[in-house]
Amino acid sequence: QQPVQSPQAVILREGEDAVINCSSSKALYSVHWYRQKHGEAPVFLMILLKGGEQKGHEKISASFNEKKQQSSLYLTASQLSYSGTYFCGTRPQGGSEKLVFGKGTKLTVNP
Amino acid sequence: GAGVSQTPSNKVTEKGKYVELRCDPISGHTALYWYRQSLGQGPEFLIYFQGTGAADDSGLPNDRFFAVRPEGSVSTLKIQRTERGDSAVYLCASSGGTSGSFDTQYFGPGTRLTVL
Numbered sequence: 001q002q003p004v005q006s007p008q009a010v011i012l013r014e015g016e017d018a019v020i021n022c023s024s025s026k027a028l029y030s031v032h033w034y035r036q037k038h039g040e041a042p043v044f045l046m047i048l049l050k051g052g053e054q055k056g057h058e059k060i061s062a063s064f065n066e067k068k069q070q071s072s073l074y075l076t077a078s079q080l081s082y083s084g085t086y087f088c089g090t091r092p093q094g095g096s097e098k099l100v101f102g103k104g105t106k107l108t109v110n111p
Numbered sequence: 112g113a114g115v116s117q118t119p120s121n122k123v124t125e126k127g128k129y130v131e132l133r134c135d136p137i138s139g140h141t142a143l144y145w146y147r148q149s150l151g152q153g154p155e156f157l158i159y160f161q162g163t164g165a166a167d168d169s170g171l172p173n174d175r176f177f178a179v180r181p182e183g184s185v186s187t188l189k190i191q192r193t194e195r196g197d198s199a200v201y202l203c204a205s206s207g208g209t210s211g212s213f214d215t216q217y218f219g220p221g222t223r224l225t226v227l
Contacts, residue, residue: 018129
């Protein structure tokens with residue numbers, strides 16, 4: 001039931017792009033993306049609902065393929081502040097409002 | 112406005128003791144969630160309240176864990192007879208505000224529980 005995130009880790013130089021994928025075995029109602037820095041709370045980035053996609057930030061966007069039960073997070077022209085662990089949280093169709101989170105993707109952006 | 116707050120930020124206890132962790136959600140949020148996060152893992156769902164009632168407690172690992180939200184605002188997670196395996200960061204989130212996406216869950220800073 002836990003969504004699978006890939007890659008597990010990625011290292012970028014400032015200004016480079018990255019894609020983080022999230023795949024579920026269940027039909028999904030929504031996908032929620034968070035970024036967490038070490039020792040801090042997860043910070044909400046965006047939510048993608050069944051039937052659409054929502055862009056939360058200027059250089060961070062995401063897509064949601066309902067048929068494939070997959071979502072991808074796109075980070076363009078990465079900044080040092082993008083470093084952290086990215087989690088996708090999935091809400092299955094017909095389920096309660098709880099989120100099931102993946103294991104995370106650790107992103108490191110170097111100067 | 113203020114975000115989700117949790118107290119204490121750190122709690123160290125001995126095996127077998129009882130602990131209470133408190134969560135103060137964003138004002139006006141009707142839904143409140145408890146998650147547990149172990150090192151290197153994503154948050155793991157424990158229980159979800161809609162108002163005062165537990166709408167989904169399927170994530171509570173056993174009957175040593177219990178949570179209440181008597182007035183539909185502040186919630187307390189209670190752990191009896193703590194075990195070393197209970198050591199983790201306990202995160203609280205709330206949703207259901209009047210602005211933004213209704214479904215968005217906003218997390219608090221967490222309580223780091225260490226059971227010796």
